[in-house]
Amino acid sequence: MEATYNPIAIEKRWYEAWVEAGVFAPEYRPGGEPFCIVIPPPNVTGALHIGHALNLTIQDVLVRRKRMQGFAALWVPGTDHAGIATQNVVERDLAVEGIDRHDIGRQAFVDQVWEWKRRYGNRINTQIRRMGASVDWGRERFTMDEGLSKAVREVFVRLYEEDLIYRGNRIINWCPRCHTALADIEVEYEDEIGELVSITYPFADGSGGITVATTRAETMLGDTGVAVHPDDARYIDSVGKTLLLPLVGREIPVVADEFVDPEFGTGAVKVTPAHDPNDFEMGARHGLEAVTIMDEGAVITAAGPFDGLNRFEARIAVKEALAAAGALETVEEHEHSVGHCYRCRTVVEPYLSLQWFVKVKPLTEPAIQAVKDGATTFVPRRWENSYFHWMENLRDWCISRQIWWGHRIPAWYCDCGAVIVAREDPESCAECGGAVHQDEDVLDTWFSSALWPFSTLGWPEQTADLATFYPNSVLVTGFDIIYFWVARMMQMGIHFMGEAPFTDLAITGLVRDAEGRKMSKSIGNSIDPLDVADEHGVDPLRLALLQAASPGQDVPLDMEWVIAARRFGNKLWNGLRFGLSNLDGAVPPDGGYPTAPEGANAWILARLSDMTHRFDELCDSYRFSDAFGLLYNFTWSELFDWYVEMSKPLLRDPRYVAETKQTLGAVLRDVLKLFHPAIPFLTEELWSELVGDGLLAGAAWPQPPAVAFPGHVEILQGLVTGVRQFRSTHGISPRQPLTVEIVDPDAVVADWWHEQLEALAAVTLAAGEERGSGYTRLMSGNLQGFIRLAGLIDVDAEAARIQKALDAHHATLAKSKGKLGNASFTDQAPQEVVEKERMKAAEAEEAIAKLERQLGELGA
């Protein structure tokens, strides 16, 4: 075995072995209770980023641990076709060759995308393997594979039949660059400094006019009315009158509508039904015409001098023309939020068009109830509020997209006006027998994602997997897609499966840099997990992420943490090396603990048992940071710093060697098991050295038996620490031999202590008596040790050392006495708390007496 941990070499070794052994398939644990996670499907165009690394690590910890605990654990992998994103990527590739998708046509373009997917779509899977993710590749899915496409079609048709999907002419968010509608949630708003333009519209009868304000001056070309508040005294007489729209010359009415806020601007609003969602509704209320003035590229099409200008050019030209016409009042700076396409950042245009919608109200109510009832629990709980709030305020979901890559909407139209929505492609019109043509649009990518928890298990077929693994046990995902994805999976899962798709929803935070900043390419602070893997290894990255990951909190990550985790790996490596050089027999893979262990062996086994129980509790509540922090400290401090050192003399002692080997082997074995979900490669490698046969990934989770805690071992440790402190204070070399005379009222000193003290503190133990002048006193439990000072020390430094200990005890005593002197404390506090306080005070008093005497004698 090498002397140094080399993560890169090890990490090449094990993944295929796990896959070949079938460990990742739930069939590996026949008869096990089911446990299922579906992966949040990454985009086929995607490359692994640090957020994936965190997410995959957490899921892998969950799944590997459950598998070791005997569950039939399934983690379903797969990718998302990512409609707009993927189409954009392929379009960009084609553009390099000077090809537009319309040049080659729909079928050829879609073929190109499939070709792209065949060539590059597996990249993300390779990266997921590199992370060590224990997914079952035999069950891999793609949102556009045959089965999932069938599920999408079934859902669409059924929702249509239930009147929960409809087609309508509405104002939707339009991306003029992607040339498609977007859902409300796909628009990202940002505050920007724009302008507020005030324009006066004259009355048709020439009696003055009304001044309105807008941030989008060009939309005035499509105005078909002006609205005021019905109670606004300023305009009460104007309602019903007719205005003459400048530049256009259209006659438009003044209407009264509650929507208008009299406090804002002039209290009069121009109404553009075809280019603003509020105006569309207002227009509908008052029977105003919707005049469309732009095309799908946001280029002006209204007849007139502005034709062919894009919306931003038109904005300037319209203002100039208004100024020339004397209708422009003021142009002021104005901060407002502007919507952008979440895929390409282009400013979104409200656009009137014919689209497909999902009626969400009937779907949201049960989805809210499932969380309220506790069928599904968010971790941490506070996300439930956001979830409720969002669900309660949802508007109908626009699901049609004017792109080519995706699930084509299964609707056919006939010239006779018939609309056919069907599971099978129709040959001809059911009404008139005429020719039909299919809807050109595809579905929102999130439509298929919403079905992921059951479509990946075979739905709509009633498969064995579906029966076994639905509902999924837990979903691990970032808070940023709760609305996009989680909320919709809840809706669809409950609607089609009758049951919420998950028991737990573990929400992860964002990975940030060491200063807590968001990772971004422009700041240059982003960490590429694959670079980290190549330089330091995947295991150190995983451990670093886990140690920083508190539930729902953002995760700060610095390369220093990864390096620290790697150092831990080296520590573990060398700890095992020590074990191997002393354990000349196989360690039993499961179970196998010494019966009736003593001394240090009992101590470490008791600590192991206690730690394992707490570790399990922490993991069960998704507190991985705490769980692995606990295990990490146990391993480094208690196991390696204390127990391994204490084991060395025991391994040389014929009386204890057998028991010590058993103990050391058992503890090292269990530590590897406990760490395996976090750092699978390293632990598997070490397991192969320590145990020999079988894969750790398929081993059983440890259940160390309870062991009575041997308190006297901590007294020994206290004495060792006391001696070390004494040496450190006085600059006495760790190697310089010392003799400690012991007074041992409880007879806790065992003969094996002598070797321990020699090894751990270079101390010879001697039976002694209460000493005063010329000695220093070490206290541990009821045990006292005396070291003769002659020629050893600087008296002042020793006085300072004792004084410091005294100060600490005095502070404790003062605090305790304060409490105990308070009648309301002794009366009202629980009896055990009071009793504890009394003992604390008594111990402090005793220690003070001894130390004070010592201090006096030191001066004398």
Next chain:
RNA sequence: GGGCGUUUAGCUCAGUUGGGAGAGCGCUUCCCUUACAAGGAAGAGGUCGGCGGUUCGAGCCCGUCAACGCCCACCA
């Protein structure tokens, strides 16, 4: 405008029924002791954002203020 979160050691953060302020990294001193110097030992460092309240007792509960961050909203 509404909602949520954060504020604890130089840095990043734990601290879950209110009962002796913690970890990692960094820093100081000593030590190459036969698993590991990518190591070991000892140590310094905090009025737990401010104010007020409840309580025998508050980092933790309540109120309030402040700073920072995030989400939502039909800001013409």
